[in-house]
Amino acid sequence: MPSSPRSARPAPAPNDPGSAALSDVPADWPALWEQVLAAREGRAVPASRRATLAWRADGGWCIRGPVSARAAALFDLYKPLLDARAARGSPWVVAQMGQSLDGFVATATGDSYYVNGAHSLVHLHRLRALCDAVLVGAGTVAIDNPQLTTRRVPGPNPVRVLLDPEARLDGTSRALRDGQSPTLWLCDARHAARAHERLGRGAPGAEVLPVAGLSTGSDEARGHDAQRLLAALAERGLRVLFVEGGGVTVSRFFAAGALQRLHLSVAPVLVGDGRRGLRVPAREVMAECPRPPARLVVLGDDMLWDLDLAALG
Ligand SMILES: NC(=O)c1ccc[n+]([C@@H]2O[C@H](COP(=O)([O-])OP(=O)(O)OC[C@H]3O[C@@H](n4cnc5c(N)ncnc54)[C@H](OP(=O)(O)O)[C@@H]3O)[C@@H](O)[C@H]2O)c1
Incomplete structure (x- = not known):
């Protein structure tokens, strides 16, 4: 294990993903992510013509309205974190x-x-x-x-x-x-x-x-x-x-x-x-x-x- 944090670090690897374009982020995800951040911070969730996040007493945070399958799959990854925040337990x-x-x-x-x-x-x-x-x-x-x-x-x-x-x-x-x-x-x-x-x-x-x-x-x-x-x-x-x-x-x-x-x-x-x-x-x-x-x-x-x-x- 190197003792100095950066001394053994090689030049950027050819597989550096830093500039790669994300091909699997659907068009409706950025607006949904803004809503996720609002829910995270306890702010009012901005209304949208398409999908809107809503709180349900029996199901936690969920999506209301049309949403792409990919955005729904991404939201499902983050929903447990939002629900855990809301639970304040x-x-x-x-x-x-x-x-x-x-x-x-x-x-x-x-x-x-x-x-x-x-x-x-x-x-x-x-x-x-x-x-x-x-x-x-x-x-x-x-x-x-x-x-x-x-x-x-x-x-x-x-x-x-x-x-x-x-x-x-x-x-x-x-x-x-x-x-x-x-x-x-x-x-x-x-x-x-x-x-x-x-x-x-x-x-x-x-x-x-x-x-x-x-x-x-x-x-x-x-x-x-x-x-x-x-x-x-x-x-x-x-x-x-x-x-x-x-x-x-x-x-x-x-x-x-x-x-x-x-x-x-x-x-x-x-x-x-x-x-x-x-x-x-x-x-x-x-x-x-x-x-x-x-x-x-x-x-x-x-x-x-x-x-x-x-x-x-
Ligand atoms: N791919 C990923 O998702 C990912 C994510 C994070 C890190 N990493 C990589 O994981 C590696 C580190 O993970 P790890 O499991 O070895 O350790 P770690 O879980 O980050 O840290 C715990 C270990 O570090 C040791 N340690 C404590 N102080 C240290 C020090 N000053 N210098 C060096 N080691 C110290 C601890 O030793 P004791 O048992 O004596 O306490 C313990 O074994 C790195 O190579 C990092 O690049 C990969």
């Missing part, structure tokens, strides 16, 4: 993983630019826009140094949460320095002094959030206490969360039963060996393996599995 967490066909989220050097295509990246930014906070593990921060903004879509930037129980990051990450959105450096209270020292002044809105008892396990099997983490964020009013990676972090949330929804975006690429994507506790009997209700949505060349983990109970 306990923390609600969606995670995503962009994986290769053979189950990796990056090569062995940590290079993940790019597993998925442009459609999946835009989807990622839409998820960010609909959540109170986006969370990534320290490994992702150290390797990708991500901005975690919504620059590919209209919509607000979420609060950024860097999950670093042992406070191993060096404090120079872009999210702690660029001031684009508030950023919480989440660590175990035992290591908060080190994080404070490394952060120094930081950018406006960047702060250390110490959580007592966040670190769990031994050196061989480190982890985090998901419930303490969620409670600490809920105290800040951050309740609808997006766990964006990497594989270790998403897998730990899954094992803790802390995910309501999982979006697995499978790309037609073979990595051979590298950073593993989702890993779930092993079972011996196939009939006992979790098989959540699932929907498949095509995102360009990628196949997005939308898994309803809340239904597993």
Whole structure:
């Protein structure tokens, strides 16, 4: 794993999806997305001559009026987030993983630019826009140094949460320095002094959030206490969360039963060996393996599995 975030990053890859045109965004989607954002923010949903979002006590947010099949399929991806916001209940967490066909989220050097295509990246930014906070593990921060903004879509930037129980990051990450959105450096209270020292002044809105008892396990099997983490964020009013990676972090949330929804975006690429994507506790009997209700949505060349983990109970 490279110690310097950008030093090992090669020049833009030939598969850089940055400028690719999105061929599967229907003409009626931008207006519907504006309505989704209004619903997210509790604003009056702008009326439309075509489809309009409406709240139903028995069904949550739904579409009234004519809408293309593709826009309806995209809306179905985001409806659970809108409904979770409206419920104002306990923390609600969606995670995503962009994986290769053979189950990796990056090569062995940590290079993940790019597993998925442009459609999946835009989807990622839409998820960010609909959540109170986006969370990534320290490994992702150290390797990708991500901005975690919504620059590919209209919509607000979420609060950024860097999950670093042992406070191993060096404090120079872009999210702690660029001031684009508030950023919480989440660590175990035992290591908060080190994080404070490394952060120094930081950018406006960047702060250390110490959580007592966040670190769990031994050196061989480190982890985090998901419930303490969620409670600490809920105290800040951050309740609808997006766990964006990497594989270790998403897998730990899954094992803790802390995910309501999982979006697995499978790309037609073979990595051979590298950073593993989702890993779930092993079972011996196939009939006992979790098989959540699932929907498949095509995102360009990628196949997005939308898994309803809340239904597993
Ligand atoms: N394709 C995708 O959707 C996607 C999304 C996000 C990231 N990624 C890729 O996933 C990779 C990172 O994922 P991951 O599963 O390895 O980790 P991760 O889930 O981002 O972070 C958790 C892991 O990072 C380790 N870690 C903690 N502090 C660190 C530091 N300062 N430097 C380096 N590692 C540290 C942790 O070690 P402990 O166990 O000791 O705590 C833990 O193993 C990157 O290559 C990134 O590009 C891909």
